[in-house]
Amino acid sequence: MTVHHHDHVEKAMSDSRQTILGRLKTAERILHPDYPAMPPSPFLSMNHKDMVEILVRNLTEQGAEVHRAEGHENLRQTIDRVIADQGFSRIMVSEDPFMENLKLESHAENHCAEFIKPSDLEGNEQYKGTVFSVDAGLTTVDAAVAESGTLVIAHNKTQSRLISLAPLVHLAVVRTGTVVPVYEKALDLVIPNGGLPSQLTFITGPSMTADIMATPFRGMHGPRRLVVFLVDT
Amino acid sequence: MDVKTQSYVTEAKKEMASPASRTFLDFFLPVLSAVREIGMTSFPDPAAAVERARAIRRSSVDRLGELLETFERNAVKAGARVFWAENAHEANIYIRDLVNRHRIPYVTKGKSMITEELGLNEVLKKNQTPVYETDLGEFIIQLLEKPPFHIIGPAINIPTDEISRVFMEKAGMDSASTDPVVLGQAARNFLRDKFRHMRLGITGVNMAVAETGSILNVENEGNIRFNKSAPGIQVSVMSLEKIVPNLDDALHMTRMLCRNGTGQKLTSYVTLDTGPRKQGEKDGPEELHIIILDNGRSRIYDDIKTREVLQCIRCGACINVCPVFRQIGGYPYGWAYTGPIGKLLNPLLLGLDRTRDLYGACTLCKACKTVCPAGIDHPSMILYLRNKNLAADPVLQGEGSTFAERLMSKTAAFAATRPRTWNTAARLGSFLASKLGPCHPLVSAWTLKRTFPSLPPKTYRDLRKHP
Ligand code: SF4
Numbered sequence: 001m002t003v004h005h006h007d008h009v010e011k012a013m014s015d016s017r018q019t020i021l022g023r024l025k026t027a028e029r030i031l032h033p034d035y036p037a038m039p040p041s042p043f044l045s046m047n048h049k050d051m052v053e054i055l056v057r058n059l060t061e062q063g064a065e066v067h068r069a070e071g072h073e074n075l076r077q078t079i080d081r082v083i084a085d086q087g088f089s090r091i092m093v094s095e096d097p098f099m100e101n102l103k104l105e106s107h108a109e110n111h112c113a114e115f116i117k118p119s120d121l122e123g124n125e126q127y128k129g130t131v132f133s134v135d136a137g138l139t140t141v142d143a144a145v146a147e148s149g150t151l152v153i154a155h156n157k158t159q160s161r162l163i164s165l166a167p168l169v170h171l172a173v174v175r176t177g178t179v180v181p182v183y184e185k186a187l188d189l190v191i192p193n194g195g196l197p198s199q200l201t202f203i204t205g206p207s208m209t210a211d212i213m214a215t216p217f218r219g220m221h222g223p224r225r226l227v228v229f230l231v232d233t
Numbered sequence: 234m235d236v237k238t239q240s241y242v243t244e245a246k247k248e249m250a251s252p253a254s255r256t257f258l259d260f261f262l263p264v265l266s267a268v269r270e271i272g273m274t275s276f277p278d279p280a281a282a283v284e285r286a287r288a289i290r291r292s293s294v295d296r297l298g299e300l301l302e303t304f305e306r307n308a309v310k311a312g313a314r315v316f317w318a319e320n321a322h323e324a325n326i327y328i329r330d331l332v333n334r335h336r337i338p339y340v341t342k343g344k345s346m347i348t349e350e351l352g353l354n355e356v357l358k359k360n361q362t363p364v365y366e367t368d369l370g371e372f373i374i375q376l377l378e379k380p381p382f383h384i385i386g387p388a389i390n391i392p393t394d395e396i397s398r399v400f401m402e403k404a405g406m407d408s409a410s411t412d413p414v415v416l417g418q419a420a421r422n423f424l425r426d427k428f429r430h431m432r433l434g435i436t437g438v439n440m441a442v443a444e445t446g447s448i449l450n451v452e453n454e455g456n457i458r459f460n461k462s463a464p465g466i467q468v469s470v471m472s473l474e475k476i477v478p479n480l481d482d483a484l485h486m487t488r489m490l491c492r493n494g495t496g497q498k499l500t501s502y503v504t505l506d507t508g509p510r511k512q513g514e515k516d517g518p519e520e521l522h523i524i525i526l527d528n529g530r531s532r533i534y535d536d537i538k539t540r541e542v543l544q545c546i547r548c549g550a551c552i553n554v555c556p557v558f559r560q561i562g563g564y565p566y567g568w569a570y571t572g573p574i575g576k577l578l579n580p581l582l583l584g585l586d587r588t589r590d591l592y593g594a595c596t597l598c599k600a601c602k603t604v605c606p607a608g609i610d611h612p613s614m615i616l617y618l619r620n621k622n623l624a625a626d627p628v629l630q631g632e633g634s635t636f637a638e639r640l641m642s643k644t645a646a647f648a649a650t651r652p653r654t655w656n657t658a659a660r661l662g663s664f665l666a667s668k669l670g671p672c673h674p675l676v677s678a679w680t681l682k683r684t685f686p687s688l689p690p691k692t693y694r695d696l697r698k699h700p
Pocket of ligand 1: 493544545546547548549550551552573574601604605606607608609
């Protein structure tokens with residue numbers, strides 16, 4: 001019965017596909033002239049230091065908090081300090097090479113926070129239960145875009161989607177070497193061979209809404225706070 | 234969703250007298266337009282950026298058929314399942330069957346006008362499948378059973394006490410509040426549990442990238458991200474014109490969409506999905522279904538004049554500047570789309586015969602056309618629709634002219650081809666106009682909606698003869 005029904009759907013669908021495409025392709029064709037040229041973005045000719053400053057300005061304007069650090073050791077300390085100040089006790093972390101290398105858990109004697117990796121958790125239920133209940137999510141960022149203060153994350157095995165979404169606070173590590181002027185350059189950096197990840201996320205400030213009487217409210221569904229650690233490596 | 238385009242006039246009168254709607258319309262709409270204008274200045278060269286965007290949309294629509302095929306090929310290669318639906322029914326049945334096959338207890342939805350157009354919630358309700366809208370504005374109007382007021386802020390006009398009441402009744406809020414932040418928090422808590430256990434999420438699509446088979450969504454709240462990250466099955470519905478040729482075009486159009494919609498350089502979240510989750514990934518859907526919906530659009534495409542409407546990216550800019558919308562708000566438009574774009578899309582998708590007041594009530598001021606980043610010439614298409622309606626166009630279901638209109642134009646044609654009749658009538662006309670006034674029942678059908686021009690006592694011919 002189900003199989004039969006399925007066949008029916010498939011058939012209707014191939015008919016619809018043909019009907020739709022048939023109509024679109026037999027309609028009178030007009031071809032408009034090619035795209036007009038655009039002056040090159042001034043961001044492209046900016047030096048790296050200015051670009052980083054613009055990134056920081058955009059991030060701050062959008063309500064992100066920015067902490068700067070120099071090198072791995074200093075970064076660890078800065079993260080530890082923020083975590084201790086906020087009293088976070090459980091944090092889920094991404095498992096990308098940079099984060100693994102940082103070895104936050106081995107320095108855990110400095111504070112009492114627990115760092116949880118998705119791969120520590122068995123199965124979907126445990127993973128979801130945890131990511132929905134931790135105090136914060138800590139991830140590396142694959143590129144940061146100056147033009148709008150945007151953090152780009154390519155999701156894959158080591159960068160799970162919900163870490164930067166489900167907890168109330170997103171702690172994001174930006175390496176100055178990955179700061180780029182415009183989105184197009186972020187793509188060049190993140191997907192050098194054009195192979196797109198299953199999901200690419202652009203994050204610009206915390207989650208927000210203004211749906212009730214146009215009153216802004218942060219942390220509608222995603223993080224209320226976005227804390228950026230900008231590290232010179 | 235029910236079609237209520239025929240109660241345009243009654244609804245409009247109601248809205249013009251409603252204090253809640255007035256606050257929003259008189260105050261927020263000008264603010265929204267100003268915010269958009271400031272947003273646009275963050276482009277290095279705003280005019281060039283707009284021209285580029287218009288060219289991208291024109292070219293995408295020019296090559297629609299071929300781009301859709303490319304999109305389908307690449308999306309399937311990435312592991313997505315693509316379903317073509319010729320009408321709302323096919324799309325709804327596909328989703329309903331998916332829900333039943335997988336025994337899905339409830340579905341959640343990200344904001345999408347396209348599912349309003351489908352009337353999907355009604356179909357799932359009949360199937361006894363609860364549907365939770367997850368965009369705050371959509372969530373509110375779903376609980377209140379109201380239509381969307383504005384495409385960007387569907388519930389932006391609803392007073393807080395009304396929201397508080399319905400949240401206490403239906404969304405588990407314990408104590409009343411008129412603080413928007415407390416209300417938002419209550420909705421967050423209620424929906425969080427739904428995200429935690431969801432198995433099927435439905436979203437719309439802001440852009441579909443042919444070159445890569447990816448779909449792109451923009452949002453501020455994070456609900457669309459949840460719908461694309463938490464469930465086992467993701468269904469994304471796109472009307473077929475959402476296509477753009479490649480990633481560079483998608484990025485430019487995203488810059489344009491965000492600035493025009495909310496004045497932001499980029500919304501809080503933009504996600505680009507290419508296929509379902511890959512092996513070893515912890516989250517993201519195992520199945521990604523993309524529904525390409527026609528629902529009358531390929532017919533609109535057939536006419537090179539109406540085809541232009543498919544360039545729209547639903548930014549909402551035209552809505553905020555429209556002097557008619559600023560008086561009446563979104564309800565009178567009676568269906569999924571409002572404002573200038575609603576005056577075109579609703580009639581084209583529903584038929585001219587039951588949407589007459591939509592394309593009728595336009596001052597042709599061109600404010601919409603001026604701001605539109607997609608290059609749509611709304612006023613000229615409105616005139617075209619009026620013409621098609623008078624000509625009883627069979628494809629667009631034009632009504633044809635009324636007896637009175639036909640009599641008027643016949644009489645005018647008769648007089649205009651007979652100089653003596655014309656001159657006598659002209660003198661008589663100017664005399665009558667000065668005596669009767671604009672509200673006389675004989676002419677009120679016309680003069681109530683337009684200012685009657687004052688006629689000079691002497692005709693041009695009289696002046697020539699006796700200067
Ligand atoms: S018609 Fe133009 S201005 Fe109006 S919503 Fe569509 S793209 Fe935006």
